[in-house]
Amino acid sequence: MLPAEFIKSLQNLIPSDRLYFDPVDCYAYAYDNSRKFFPPECVIFPLTTDETAKTVRLCNQFKIPLTPRGRGTGxxxxSLAEQGGATLSLEQMTQIISIDPPNRALVTEPGVLNETIQAAAKPHGFFWPPDPSxxxxxxxxxxxxxxxGGPHAVKYGTTRxxxxxxxxxxxxxxxxKTGCYTTKGVVGYDLTRLLIGSEGTLAVITEMTLKLTPLPAAKxxxxxxxxxxxxxASAIVSIMKEPQGPSALEFLDSGSLNLIRARNPELLPSDSQAMLMIEVDGTEHEIPETTAKLLAACQNSGLLKAVSVQNTADLWKVRKTLSPLLRDIAPKKINEDIVVPVDKIPRLLAGLSALCKQYQIANVNFGHAGNGNIHVNLLIxxxxxxxxxxxxKCLDQIFDLVISLNGTLSGEHGIGSEKRPYIGKELNDATLTLMKQIKLTFDPNNILNPGKLFP
Incomplete structure (x- = not known):
C-alpha cells in the first residue's frame, strides 16, 4: 500500500482531478498491447516539466516505483507497473509548443499523437518520418x-x-536539457540519443525538439x-542493392496473405505465396526511373506478377488489415520485431520455417523488409x-538464429519485460554492467520503470 504521508503530499502537489486512486480508474492503466496486466496503485497526470520533477522527487523520497506511460500501445x-506504485501518465501534456519551418523544427510535449504531429507539419510542406502502425x-x-520506426525507416531512419x-x-x-536547437552541435556527450530508446528507465522526457523533413513531391x-x-527474399536483396532504393519495402508471407484472403479475397491473387509492397518517393522526374529500376530488381524465376500502383494509400490497405486479423484467429500471439542484415533475410525466413515446423507452432511473418526488420508472430x-x-522453446531458438545472423532482438518495440530474459544473448556481461551503472547514475534509487530491460 502507498504510505498515507505520500498520498497526502501528492494531493498537495497535483489537483484531485489529475490523480487516480480508485482501483477501477487505475485499471485502465494496468495493461498495454502485450495483453498483460499490472495495476498501479495510483495514476498521476502532470501538465508541466515542473510538476513532473516534483512528482519524481516525491517518489524518490518515499521509494515509490514510478512507471512513465504514453497511450499504452507498446x-x-x-509501460506496465510491474512493481506497483504509481503510473505517470503523460497523456495530458498535449501542446505543440512551436512549428519553425525556416529551421525545420517542431517543439512538442510528449502526449501529442504521432498523427497530430504529421497533420501539424504538413501545411508547411514537412513531415516527421517515424511512422509506426x-x-x-x-x-x-x-x-x-x-x-x-515504421515502414519509411528504410529511407529516412528511425526516431533517433x-x-x-x-x-x-x-x-x-x-x-x-540535451542536444540543441540546431542540426549541428558537438558539446558534451550525446545524451539525446541515449535517452531515446531507454524506455523510461533513465528519465521522463517532457519536451522534445523534432527535426522535420520536406514532404516528397511525388509518390x-x-x-x-x-x-x-x-x-x-531474393528479390528483397536485389531491390536493396539499388542505390535509388525504395522509401518503403514491406514483406508479407503466405500466412499473412491467407489471413487477408479469408476476409478480403478480392485484394490478392489466389496463387500468391509471398508479396512485396514497394513505395517510391522523390521528384516527378525521379519517380519513373526509380520505379523502373526496382521493377527490374523484382524479376526472378519465382515472380508471378509485379504491377505499378499509382495511389499509395491503396498500397497500405492490405498491410493495415493484418494486425486486427491476427487478433481474431489466435487467443494470443507472441509478437517479435527481430532484425537481421538484409542479405541474411533468405536464411532467416528459411530458419523460421524450419523452427516453427519442428515445434509445430503456427506463425505469420511480415514487416519492414528494407531494414531486415521482420515481425514474427507465433500464434498460440x-x-x-x-x-x-x-x-x-521455439522463440528461444529464433533469437539464437537472429544473433547467429548478426542481427538484433528488437528493431522498434524495445525490450520492456517481454524480451528481458533474452537480452543476454545479444549483450555481454561487461556491456550489461555498464548499462546498469548508467541507469543508477540517472536513477540512483531505481524508481523509474524498475525491473525493465535487465534480466
Missing part, C-alpha cells in the same frame, strides 16, 4: 521511448535520427507477388500448456 510491456494512437513520448534535443526529468528529479508504388518465400493458445511451452 507490445513489450514497457500505431501512429493514430501512439504518442510522441512513446515513440521516443522505444525509438519507433529525427530528434534534435530534449527536456527531461532524471530519476533523481533533476531537470536536464508511387509497386506490388510484387511470388510463388514462394525464397523467391521473394495460452490455455494449452504444451503449446505455450513449445512456442517459448
Amino acid at each position: 507490445t513489450a510491456g514497457g 500505431s501512429a493514430a494512437f501512439s504518442t510522441i513520448g512513446g515513440n521516443l521511448a522505444t525509438s519507433a 535520427d529525427h530528434v534534435l534535443g530534449l527536456t527531461a526529468v532524471t530519476g533523481k528529479g533533476d531537470i536536464i 508511387s508504388g509497386l506490388v510484387a507477388h511470388y510463388q514462394d518465400a525464397d523467391s521473394c 493458445d495460452p490455455d494449452n500448456p504444451s503449446e505455450s511451452e513449445r512456442a517459448y
